[in-house]
Amino acid sequence: MGPLSATAFEAIAARLRDSKGMAAKADIGLAVARLGLSGADSVPVGDDCAAIPDGDGFLLFAIEGFMNEFVAGDPWFAGWCGVMVNLSDIAAMGGRPVAVVDAVWAKGEEGAAPVLEGLRAASERFGVPLVGGHTNLKTDRGQLSVAVLGRAKKLLTSFDARPGETLIAAIDLRGRYREPFSNWEAATDAPASRLRGDLEVLPLIAEAGLSRAAKDISQGGIVGTSAMLAECSGVGIEIDLSRVPAPEGVDLARWLMSFPSYGYLLSATPDDVPALLSLFEARGIANAAIGSVTADRRVTVANGAARETIWDFSQRALLGCGPAAAKAEDAA
Template sequence: MDGAALEALAASLRESRGIAAKADIGAVAARLGLAGAMVAVGDDCAAIPDGENHLLFAIEGFMNEFVAADPWFAGWCGIMVNLSDIAAMGGRPLAVVDAIWADGDAKATPVLEGMRAAAAAYGVPIVGGHTNIRTPQVQLAVAVLGRAGKNLLTSFDARPGDVLIAAVDHRGAYREPFNNWQAAIQAPPQRLVGDLDLMALIADRGLARAAKDISQGGIPGTAIMLAECSGVGIDIDLDQLPVPEGVTLERWLSTFPSFGFLLASAPENAEAIVGLFTGRGVSAAIVGSITKGSEVAIVSEGLRAPIRDHAASALMGLAPLSTATGPTSREQAA
C-alpha cells in the first residue's frame, strides 16, 4: 500500500461513525459523575471486587434501525455481545436479563425468539427483565452478570513493549446490510462455549493483562479505546492483519465481528495466546505493537498514518489521570 492509499484509509477511519459514537460514552459518564467511581469506567464490564475475585456486570442497547431491520438477529446479538463483554475481561457468564419494548406481541416475538435461541446455544439462562409491548417502537437492551477470578483482562493494562494480538473467528459471513460479521449462528454450541472460554483461560494463566472486545468501532476504534484507557500508543500493522477471503481491508477494519478480541501481551506470551485460538480454528495473529505516546496509527510497508492522538483529542475521556505519565494497573485505576 503506497503512502497516499494509506493516508486515505486512515482518513476514512477517522470519520468512521462507529468510532465517533464512542465519544458519547465519555459525555454520558461525565453527566452521571462517574469519575472516581468505585470501579474504573471504560472497560467492557464493571468489575466489582468480590473477595479475591470479581463480579462482572455489563449492558448493551441496540440501534433502533438494527432491531427493526433484523429483529431475530438483534435478539441473538443481545445475548452474544454481552457474553463477549464478559469474556473480554477474562470472565465467565452467570445470567442475563432483558428489557424489550414493542408494538404488540407479534413485533416482540422474533426478538424474544432470537434471544432464546442464543441463550440455549451459549448455555446461559435468561432470568428475568422488563417488558412493555404497548409502545410504538421495538427497542431492546440486555444486561449480563458474570464472574472472573483474581486476574482480570482490562482496558487499563496495556504497556509499551507489548504486542497487539487480534483474534477473530473468520468462519462466517456478513449479515447484510450492516457491518456485522456473523460466525456464531451456525456454529455448534460446544464450539461457541469453548471459544469464549479461551479468554478466561488466558486470564487464569496470566498470559495477558489487557484486552477488549472488538465492537462497533472495528479494530481501529477498539484499539483507540484500549490505548486511551492505558495511556499508550498503538501501531496496527495492516500487513500482518488476517482478512477473510473476499473481504476488502477497509470494510474489515470497520467490521463488528461476532467473535473478535484485541489483546495486549508481553512478547514472550504471544505464541501461546495465538496457539490457543488457532488450535480451535479461530484466526489469530500479532497485528501490531503497544508504544509510548498517545497515537493510534495504521502502518504498512514501512509507512505510517495516524488515526487519532488521544492525548490531543480524547475519544471517551475516561483514562485515569495517572496515565499521563504511563500505564496504570487495574487496582490503581479503580
C-alpha cells in the same frame, strides 16, 4: 495481505478517522463527563464490564443497547446479539457468564416475537440462562437492551496494556457479513460446544497469566477498539494493516470497522505471545500479532514505512476514562 498503494492507504485512514463507530465511542465520553465517572473510580469505568471485587474474585456486570435501525431491520439477529455480545464482554475480562436479563420494547406481540426468539435461541446455544427483564408491547418502534452478570477469578482489563507489549487480534473468520450492517456473523450456524469452548479461551488466558489487557472488538471495529484500549491504559497503539486477520475478498476499510461475532484484542509481552496464539490456533480461530503498544499516546496504522494517525490523545479524549483524565481531575 500485501502493502497498499499510498492513495489507498490514505483513503482507508480517512475513512477510519471519520467512521460512525469512532463517533459513537466519542459519544460515551459525553455521558461519562456528565455522570462524573472515570477510570480512577473504585470500580473503574471504561472497561467492557464493571469489575466489582467479590471475595477472591470479581463480579462482572455489563449492558448493551442496540441501534433502533438494527432492531427494526434484523430483529431476530438483534435478539441473538443481545446475548452474544454481552457474553463477549464477560469473556473479554477473563470471566464466565452467570445470567442475562433483557428489556424489550415493541409494537405488539408480533413486533416482539422475533427479538424474543433470537434471545431465546442464543441463550440456549451458549448455555446461559435468561432470568427476567422488562417488556413493553405498546410502543411505536422496537428497542432492545440486554444486561449480563458474570464472574472472574483473574481479570483482563482495558487499563493494563504497557509500552513494549505486542497487540494480538483473534477473530473467527468462519462467517459472512449480515447485510446491510457491518456485522461479521460467525456464530448462528456454529454448534453449542464450539461457541462455549471458544469463549472459554479468554478466562484460561487470564488465569494462566498470559495477558493482563484485552477488549472485545465492538462496533468501533479493530481500530476503534484499539483506541479505547490505548486511552484507558494511557498508551499508544500502532497497527500493521498487512498483519490483520481478514476474510478473503472483503473491503479492508469496512473490515477494520466491522463488528465480528467473535473478535478480541489482547496485549501481551513478546515472551507470552506464542503460547497465547496457540490457544486460539487450537480452536480454529484466526490470530496474529498485528502491532505494538507504544508510549506516544496515539493510535496509528502502518502500511510499510508509511504511518497515519487515527486518533491523537494529546489533542482530544475519546471515552475520557484514561489516566490522563483522572490526573486532570485530581489537579483541578
